[in-house]
Amino acid sequence: MIANMDTIAQQLDAISEHYLRQTAGELDTYPRGVTPREEVWRAGNVSLLRFESPEGVEGQPILIVPSLINRWYVLDITEEVSFIREFAQKRPVYLIDWGYPGAEVGHLPLSHYYHRSIKRAVRFMRREHGCEKVDMLGYCIGGTMAYAFSCLEPDMVDHLVLLTAPIDFKDSGIFGTYADHFPTEEFKQSMDFMPGWLLAFSFNFVQPMGTWQKTKMFKDKFESKGFMKLYNAMERWIADPVSYPGKAYYHMLTELYKENLLSQGKLKTAEGLLVDPAARRSKALILNAGKDHIAPLCTTQLPQSDKAPVKQVTIPSGHIGITTGRNSKDASKSALEFIMN
Amino acid sequence: MFNMGEDMMKQWAENWEKLMGDQLEKLVTNEKFISEMSKSIAATMTGKAVYSKMLDEQMAAMNLPSRTDIVKIMQKLTDIEERLVDLTEKFEDYVDANENRPAAAAAAGAAPEAKGKKHKK
Structure with a gap:
């Protein structure tokens, strides 16, 4: 009897391992x-x-600045749901891939990313296309960085699309509360980077019923091939977390979330350059999501000192849904129309 | 009869989901809970820093490089690579400007130093 139970357990083990591997x-x-x-x-x-x-x-190239917190291909997730594919039909499209940062870049400040790296990319595009300015789309924290860049280098950006980009961190919702309590000084003393798995865990943690709701949705729709394609592609993206460089993470929490320096026009790069919203001249589109818990609507508003022309389109979806959900086509269409006109 | 049972189960599941959702949401947004959790994270990080320092000292006593030393070297290499990229760009801008390539000349005109001074307080 016990031997039989043991055999059954072994078989179950082998089946589950085979299934997991597959x-x-x-x-x-x-x-x-x-x-x-x-x-x-x-x-x-x-x-x-x-x-x-x-x-x-042909035409003025578009630079996409994705988030530092996750991988860029959420904007190019399947053939049917892709901002990048739609943009590439109309204009040359470039994207900054932040890669998989580790301890070797743990000492680089946040301004290294929002100024130096973006400037290098823009410089390359200007040389390649012989143009003065580029159009830019920033997603999530990538949008915050694109905005900071457009303040620092107003002559280099023509159209700026801020896709669910937090700019004003005064009431930054649940993540603002966690950032306020986060032990930033202890983090600075002990970590070279914020591990990707921990970031992924924190996103799940603030939506405790998320996995349950996802499982329910899976049960209802798993027979649809279109759904399964998108579902698997999204799972692949979720299972590909990236670590956040240590000093840059410290700067994001202290200078943006805790002190809200960008919105107040007090943010400075590591070299001491002021990120001044009043200096920005590019035409901007705020493309935000009505049900966004990561960048709530009020955080996506530009500072009062920013007098450059700005439009706003709100899509009825969440932070990720705006790029991959059923309204993502409306979002990409709005962005493209804004850039083309 | 079967349908009634199924409906009851469905209703029960919906109630459970709402109740759990509300309770868990209250928990993860509770400032006191977040504060206590952050204290626990702070203690873990402090412990990690102390442990790393002890390891560094032990490795140094054995004349061996520690993880901290290796990370420092990696970061120095990153800095060197960054400097090389900067120098390459400056050299390219110089060559382009001498060849009178309009876009390149404009790029050279928008040198980082010049822009920086404009925005400096």
């Missing part, structure tokens, strides 16, 4: 981004990708 294998075959691209420039972890456009597509 699932992991299948997930691993999912591409990280679907639009064909080439790496045109690299410095350390950071690289600049150029996406393939149909022949004859």
Whole structure:
């Protein structure tokens, strides 16, 4: 009897291992981004990708600045749901891939990313296309960085799309509360980077019923091939966390979340340059999400000192849903229309 | 009869989901809970810093490099790479400006130092 139980346990173990391996294998075959691209420039972890456009597509290039907290290909998740693919049909599209940062970049300040790295990418595009300015779309913290860059280098940015980008951190919701209590000084003393798995855990933690709701949705829709394609691609993206460079994370928590320096026009780069919203001249589109718990609507508003022209479009979705959900097409269409006009 | 049972189960599941959702949401947004959790994280990080320092001292006593030493070297290499990229760009801008390439000349005109001074307080 006991021997039989043991055999059954062994068989169950073998079946579950086989299933897990197969699932992991299948997930691993999912591409990280679907639009064909080439790496045109690299410095350390950071690289600049150029996406393939149909022949004859010309004009002012678009630079996409993704979030530092997760991987960029949420903007190019499947052939059917892709900001990048839609943009690439109309204009040359570039994207900064922040890579997988580790301890080796733990000493680099946040301004290294929002000024130095973006400036290098823009410089490359200007030389390549012979243009004075580029158009820019920043997503999430990438949007915050694109905004800071457009304040620092007003002559380099023409159109700026801020896709669910927190700018004013005064009432930054649940993440603001966690940031206020986060032991930043202890973090600074002990960590070279904020581990990706811990960041991923914190996103799940603030939505405790998220996994349950996802499982329910899976149960209702798993027979649809279209749903399964997007679901698996999203799972692949979620299972690909990235660590946040230590000093940059410290700066994000203290200078942005705790002290709200960007909105007050007091943020400075490591070299002492002032990120002045009053200096910004690019045309901006605030593209925010009505149900966003990561960048609530009030955080996406620009500072009062910013007098450059600005439009706003609110999409009825969440922070990730705006890029991959059923309203993502409306969001990408709004962004593209703004850039093209 | 079967349908009634199924409906009851569905209703029960919905009630459970709402109740759990409300309770858990209250918990994860509770300032006291967040504060206590942060204290626990702070203690863990302080412990990690102390442990790392002890390891560094032990490795130094054995004349061996510690993780901290290796990370420092890696960061120095990153700095060197950054400087090389900066120098390459400056050299390219110089060559482009001499060749009178309009976009490059504009890029050279918008040198970081010049812009920086403009925004400095």
